[in-house]
Amino acid sequence: MIEEIRALVEEKVLELDGVVGLRQTDLGVAPYLFQRGDDLSQLVLEPRYPMSQVASQLQKRFREANIGIVARGCDTRALFEMAKRFQINPEKLFILGVSCTADQAEICFCADPAPNTENWPRAEILGEPVPGAQPNPMVYEHENLSMEERWKFWQQQFSKCIKCYGCRDICPVCFCEACALEDPMWVEPGLLVPDFPTFHLIKAMHMTTRCIACRQCELACPADIPLTVLYDLIRKDVAELIGYVPGADLNSGPPLSLTLADAPMKSELV
Amino acid sequence: MMEYKNIQTICPFCGCGCGLNLEVVDGEVIGVLPANEHPVGQGSLCIKGWNAHSFIHHADRLDTPLIRKNGEFHKATWDEALSLTSEKLGTIKAEHGPDSIGILASAKCTNEENYLLQKFTRAVIGTNNIDHCARL
Numbered sequence: 001m002i003e004e005i006r007a008l009v010e011e012k013v014l015e016l017d018g019v020v021g022l023r024q025t026d027l028g029v030a031p032y033l034f035q036r037g038d039d040l041s042q043l044v045l046e047p048r049y050p051m052s053q054v055a056s057q058l059q060k061r062f063r064e065a066n067i068g069i070v071a072r073g074c075d076t077r078a079l080f081e082m083a084k085r086f087q088i089n090p091e092k093l094f095i096l097g098v099s100c101t102a103d104q105a106e107i108c109f110c111a112d113p114a115p116n117t118e119n120w121p122r123a124e125i126l127g128e129p130v131p132g133a134q135p136n137p138m139v140y141e142h143e144n145l146s147m148e149e150r151w152k153f154w155q156q157q158f159s160k161c162i163k164c165y166g167c168r169d170i171c172p173v174c175f176c177e178a179c180a181l182e183d184p185m186w187v188e189p190g191l192l193v194p195d196f197p198t199f200h201l202i203k204a205m206h207m208t209t210r211c212i213a214c215r216q217c218e219l220a221c222p223a224d225i226p227l228t229v230l231y232d233l234i235r236k237d238v239a240e241l242i243g244y245v246p247g248a249d250l251n252s253g254p255p256l257s258l259t260l261a262d263a264p265m266k267s268e269l270v
Numbered sequence: 271m272m273e274y275k276n277i278q279t280i281c282p283f284c285g286c287g288c289g290l291n292l293e294v295v296d297g298e299v300i301g302v303l304p305a306n307e308h309p310v311g312q313g314s315l316c317i318k319g320w321n322a323h324s325f326i327h328h329a330d331r332l333d334t335p336l337i338r339k340n341g342e343f344h345k346a347t348w349d350e351a352l353s354l355t356s357e358k359l360g361t362i363k364a365e366h367g368p369d370s371i372g373i374l375a376s377a378k379c380t381n382e383e384n385y386l387l388q389k390f391t392r393a394v395i396g397t398n399n400i401d402h403c404a405r406l
Binding site: 017018020023025027028029030031032033035047048049050054057058061062065162163164165166169170219220221222 | 272273274275276278289291293295300301302303304305306307308311313314315316317319320
């Protein structure tokens with residue numbers, strides 16, 4: 001399958017200005033813009049990086065460039081959410097969707113490992129999509145805890161935070177130039193451990209209707225805080241309450257950016 | 271021209287030595303990504319690592335040595351700066367003895383640079399006054 005992907009990228013670098021993918025060198029794997037003449041045998045699919053951020057940064061600098069991106073399921077979801085918030089221009093981005101394997105889906109507890117390019121102007125998908133994996137068992141366990149137990153759990157988890165901002169920096173759908181987490185009105189500069197629960201709940205609130213469940217925040221956390229347990233529960237609430245699944249549909253606008261007239265809540269909640 | 275690549279390097283701050291990637295667009299360092307497979311950081315960084323790129327193109331960064339003359343800093347070449355430093359260190363050593371000089375090493379240096387610095391302190395200056403900035 002990797003040979004097929006490399007062949008397609010080799011073809012695409014001739015017609016596009018470049019293709020964002022992961023490059024393996026002697027030192028390791030990192031995102032790279034493959035261009036004409038590059039050694040495509042260096043193209044790999046793991047480990048994951050916030051590829052939507054790379055594409056967004058390139059598009060902002062080179063507005064006229066036609067680029068491509070090698071994207072797994074989580075990457076396509078991130079591209080959808082970034083496009084809805086005008087951080088990605090779909091007209092100038094070709095998506096080369098790559099289906100994850102069942103093993104990859106399982107490692108990520110990924111409910112939706114198939115790349116989704118529906119309604120995207122130009123895209124191609126390689127590989128056979130696999131069904132979603134079981135969610136993180138911690139999410140079920142958490143749902144059975146009382147409010148008091150949850151409070152204690154998160155108090156203990158967030159007491160480990162070293163305020164590196166890694167969860168924000170690695171996030172493939174975080175982009176605000178002025179971040180609430182750096183605003184002294186909300187977060188006291190120099191205070192370690194950051195305020196519980198303010199700091200993390202501001203982050204969680206900003207991930208609401210945005211988190212595409214890629215789990216990169218959790219992997220980047222030096223304190224091993226199970227952030228996505230919290231975000232998964234929020235995703236579940238958002239799906240149940242307002243019927244919105246981040247990354248699922250390119251044409252449904254982000255609910256928190258719309259008025260209630262555009263996206264009415266379900267009647268039983270009004 | 272449009273070039274995007276990552277240069278894997280080691281965080282310049284503490285002695286842990288986490289691996290990080292410097293994101294480079296057309297020769298300009300625009301950001302940091304953790305090096306996911308690096309054995310030290312294992313894909314995590316602290317706030318210093320995440321911002322390790324921020325001084326590279328910073329307007330306040332010195333790009334030449336400065337020498338103070340009559341209370342004001344003037345740009346100088348490395349030769350001028352190093353000549354002045356060695357001359358002054360020589361004068362201080364001759365007038366007040368080697369123990370009047372102390373050297374502070376840094377976690378931002380490599381092991382080899384720190385080894386050289388202690389060698390310089392002991393063998394060239396002639397004092398045991400060598401310490402590390404982490405104990406300041």
